[in-house]
Amino acid sequence: MASGPGGHAPLSNQKSIPWECSRTKKLQVTEEELFYMNCRAAYLTVFKSSLENIMSRDQLCIALQKAGRNPSQKTIDKYWTPQTAKLNFDDFCAILKKEKPTSKSELLKAFKKIDVNNDGYILHTDLYKILTKRGDKMTPEELSAILNLADVNVDGKLDYNKFCKLYVTTNEQCLKTALEKLEIDSKMRLQQLGSHLEGSPESAISPIAKPSLRIPRNIDQETMLNRGDGRNSSLPLPARKYKTSVSFNISMGANSCRNSKLLEPNSLKEWQCAQSKGCFFLEENGEIISHQYKVHLSQRSSVYLTIRPLNLSQEEGSPSPWLSVDTALYLFKENEGQANLQLMCFTELRNRELYGWSGELGSGLYYLIPFTTGCWLKKEKKHITEEAMLVGRGEKGELFLTKKFRSALSDIFDIIDLDGNDLLSLDEYNFFELRTSGEKCDEDAWAICKENFDTKKNELTRQGFMDLNLMEASDREGDPSDLWVTLHSMGFNKALEMVEACPFIIDIHAEKCRPRIKAVHMGSGTGHFEKAICKSVISKGDVKTMDHENIFLHTYKSDFRITTVLENKSEKKVIIHVNNELSKNCLNNRGLNIFAVEVAPKSTMVCQHVVPMNERQEWVYNCVYSLVS
Template identity: 30%
Template structure:
């Protein structure tokens, strides 16, 4: 009885790797095959054609799937070794590599197994020595793969049981309260809802993404929560007054809990979309210190393809060097953007971050003292008039030459027409129902490996694992939400692989890559984002078609 219950659980888990509930039917032969594979089977084309007849079969229910799966015998190592002995006629399980390849590549029952696929299998399994395939060792690798497929599906079932429950009367999937989203949706990522934080304590700071060659820099933040309670982290993208498009750069935030020893553990990200277009994360946070790292996909914030025709003048010289009205407006925009706490003045940290971004140098004590002594300040903080006067002095010292001024503007993401097209401002807000959260700017830098791993993890947790062309240990995670998508390739083998991920057949889709047909190198025992995806035109239908190819 215990074995039967275990088998039922395995089949249930395998089915839920393909469908969100057992109430939904398998709708294609491919779905049917993948469900059987997650259950630890490798159905032959003949077996599949017997149970999914082209032109006749429209769907397979969960009950029918279980009934069919029971007809397939459980694979054991003795069966594999006996099969190899029968096929190759050897008692010691050793067979020449050429003979082995010839038989497998000419066997129609193996379907679309290619020579490249076979190369990868044999290389990763490490079963060839001196031109001889060790079938006994290969059998153990096959059994290990079967076990991993079952464990993968059971793990997904366990994750689902923690995050959701099935209503047996309506078969509607409902998220638990802390992950509440629209009823019936299989994932919570980027669902539109109304956020109500009336009466909650708030702390907000501005920030900005900056394109810096191949990297994206952003302000980062430290967050302190003094008592455990409901907390909301919210990211609101902003559009500059001279923005020439309606395309707002996507802005999310990833939250990490920081231990007293400085270790940072990922706890969540802004996975829900508010009705105002912002993204937020709602959870109960324990007392302690946290780090908040902003993230943008790179689908919209990309290196410009060409410079605009013409440019604005930065200075004019009518007997005396002066800043032009156009340049003064740009400087005012920059001032309000780098005034991160929004109090109308720049404190030393805000001015230092601006100076570091535009010159690569920190403001020293004596330099800050000069600023306070020679320019307009209030409460030891630089005012807008003082900020403009400082740039006026720079223009005068350079005799009207604008090269250094352009270096500063370009570092802030401006093109020659005074439009900020390679930076994207945002506002980060934290709300607490039980205490006053403390939010501070901790730096301006890339999210680095910490952010990369958290982004990949969040994608994998919200997508179904799909084996790529039945390859051992090569898995695709594809998430598609309402207004963004992601594709992660995971390589569980020890050796690196090259995978071509072709989304060029998609419609109305933008990627963070140079083009939709892109090849990634995936190191052994690692995962990488192949594509971040968004609609080119928001509000219009978009369709993602992704095909993967293993490259030798």
């Protein structure tokens, strides 16, 4: 149910320990900021810019080695699956949070396992047999690189104490050199860029650093897991020189978001309806994923499509934090023989927490992708001083689930019960399993589950779900570690508050036929989805031109959201500096007032989404976009 170290569930809130290094300049930065600065320095030993992507397994391996990691083949396989096409800088940071650096003590422990004489030396012949024939094998060339180091080899033996010291020193020097280069290079400082997700510091010049030594990988890789979360704020951007600048100034009245423009069709009660629940989940790297759906209409019909946050049972006087999260739906038509899905519509209207669209759709199969800007659903910064109790013991020593934990589990049950029948089918349960452990429950395991826990109509009841979690706690003799992995993956913090997830409910009404909706996937909807957002903004928004009609800024405004898309028609990449400091009562998805983005040649990208911080007050979007020289 809960994942172990090798799973894909979100990680705990333990902070990563930053690499120790000397600084050429005294900066008052947080531990979190230092971690991301270190990440960027390591990344830039491999790539010219941290906006470049990792495009292969080899690049991932090299980048991790530059960061002082010791990735085994198993580790690389975990992050570069057959479905992986690329990883970005944010993904790299997330990996480094999970895979902690190998310490000198860990290396010595690994070497001592093969030092049969316990004399501090290992024969080259023995080392060759072990490291090229067993476990995660090294190539002869890789081993030769170690054996050719004069300072640690003598008379056909490896002095592994000296090697471990050399390895640690080399890693520290590698990072120190990269950081020093990063801080003294004025051009580099001018190009600290906000990331595509939350504005991590960026750079565009590659520093030169000593290569990291590769060490034997036949050690226990489970000790490499370092769980952590959190994102940093970008350091202040220095003064820049700009080719040109354009600005947008949009004033929105108080309560503009409450305008009841979304009106139900008069005869809606007579229409047929299909409903499904789902949830947005915030990943460790800041990405937001959700359930995605297929919708089928048997004939052409008028349709009323809505999405709203799901109001779960909450303590009195404690409003659900996710009810303020903005939501939307994008509907695509599946056209046979076409590689790209066709965007049909998206929800542009709103009535309080309900976002919707109404119109006419033809018969056929559609893809429905939920969306949220990320302005409100962000990594939690609240510090939890006391961890909630999940289990307790009765007078006779028997385990029980605490009242607060049972309440959280009941909310989780309501979220994963997609069809709302108060039972969990195998398909519904597997969405939960994939989210919390990365693996599906097969038919045999499901049969065993039904034999041991309360079911109805071959589906798991709420009580059965509770008992399943109690059994997991019992199997661990009351250790709640795995239960916490499940809770974190479902968006709960240590106080059992759901702060990094937003459950929602979708309704589809059709006038002339019964619509069908089925959750088919859990993901971010990237690729064609990103293109669809850009296309919708370009087609409906206002446009301003920069740099001789090569660079275009498209701004789409609704009563409750402003979205800007950057379009680069030139043959070279461009860097756009964005300044929101004059905006009032506004919140953007990047969490920064000042940041910069890099737009690839002949491409478009979403620059930012902006929503009002307080909907009862006037909000003013005043943003200056400048082309960096």
